[in-house]
Amino acid sequence: MTDRPTVLITGASKGIGAATALAFAKSGYDVCVNYQTDAVGAADTVARCEEMGARAFSVAANVADRASVVEMFDICDRTLGSLSCLVNNAGIIGGSATVTEVSEEALSTTFATNLFGTVYCLQEAARRMRTDWGGAGGAIVNMSSIAATLGSPGEYVHYAASKGAVETLTIGAGKELGPLGIRVCAIRVGTTNTELHLREGNPDRPALVAATTPLGRIAEPADIAEAAVWLASRKAVFVSGTVLTVAGGLVP
Numbered sequence: 001m002t003d004r005p006t007v008l009i010t011g012a013s014k015g016i017g018a019a020t021a022l023a024f025a026k027s028g029y030d031v032c033v034n035y036q037t038d039a040v041g042a043a044d045t046v047a048r049c050e051e052m053g054a055r056a057f058s059v060a061a062n063v064a065d066r067a068s069v070v071e072m073f074d075i076c077d078r079t080l081g082s083l084s085c086l087v088n089n090a091g092i093i094g095g096s097a098t099v100t101e102v103s104e105e106a107l108s109t110t111f112a113t114n115l116f117g118t119v120y121c122l123q124e125a126a127r128r129m130r131t132d133w134g135g136a137g138g139a140i141v142n143m144s145s146i147a148a149t150l151g152s153p154g155e156y157v158h159y160a161a162s163k164g165a166v167e168t169l170t171i172g173a174g175k176e177l178g179p180l181g182i183r184v185c186a187i188r189v190g191t192t193n194t195e196l197h198l199r200e201g202n203p204d205r206p207a208l209v210a211a212t213t214p215l216g217r218i219a220e221p222a223d224i225a226e227a228a229v230w231l232a233s234r235k236a237v238f239v240s241g242t243v244l245t246v247a248g249g250l251v252p
Contacts, residue, residue: 004028004054006076006080006084007021007086007232008032008076009033010086010087011035011090011091012034012045014045016089017045017087018221019222020225021033024225025050027233031054032056032057032072033045033049033057033059034061034072036062036063039058042060046058057080064112064120070124073125077128083128084138086121087232088142088166090113091113092159093159094107094158094159094162096156098157099158110159111158114163114165115165118142118169125138126177126180129180129182131180132180135181137182138182140182140183141232142186144163144166144170144186144187144188145159145189146188146191146247147159147163148160148164148167149251150252166186167188170184170243183236183239183240186242187244187246190246190247191213191219192206193219193220193221194221214248217248227246
């Protein structure tokens with residue numbers, strides 16, 4: 001083991017998760033890279049973290065499956081040691097649909113990943129970090145979305161609702177876990193330049209959002225990653241139970 005702190009990042013094989021892994025590696029962390037199906041992308045993230053001097057490895061786990069989450073954290077314990085930070089990044093949109101047409105399956109899978117998965121990972125991290133159980137404290141960063149405040153009418157109301165729940169979870173967990181040495185924050189992510197919208201069948205959305213954003217563009221994954229590193233750092237030591245909007249000035 002080393003003196004470097006350890007971070008576990010869910011959904012880190014591509015996009016925001018991969019950028020966040022690299023940003024933490026650059027900042028002196030060892031990195032556990034979670035993925036569900038993209039083993040090749042996860043391996044690339046690991047290799048790039050190692051190039052920055054980090055110890056890194058990947059572990060496959062579906063965050064919506066509690067048993068899989070427990071196993072992932074146990075593997076991280078054995079491989080990298082005590083956890084210092086968790087970034088709950090894994091998430092899905094669940095397809096585009098109006099609120100009256102969204103399917104039961106889309107609701108179930110979206111909430112299972114975005115909310116239940118966030119809760120499962122937060123629970124496992126907190127059990128390891130809480131000072132009253134022998135932990136050293138730590139930081140948890142949950143990824144929310146500007147959709148939580150805008151509502152995404154006609155597109156992703158179900159997704160927006162799941163992220164609204166993540167923000168409420170962040171506020172409550174921040175109050176509950178703060179006295180136990182754990183800071184809990186969230187990033188309200190603006191539309192970001194990843195393949196997500198293409199995969200979800202709405203490839204034109206980033207350009208449309210960029211046209212309405214005060215800073216004139218959508219986010220790059222690194223913009224979100226740097227915010228996560230800051231929230232986990234000593235520079236944010238008095239920040240908890242807080243949702244930080246990183247959306248280029250776009251507000252409700």
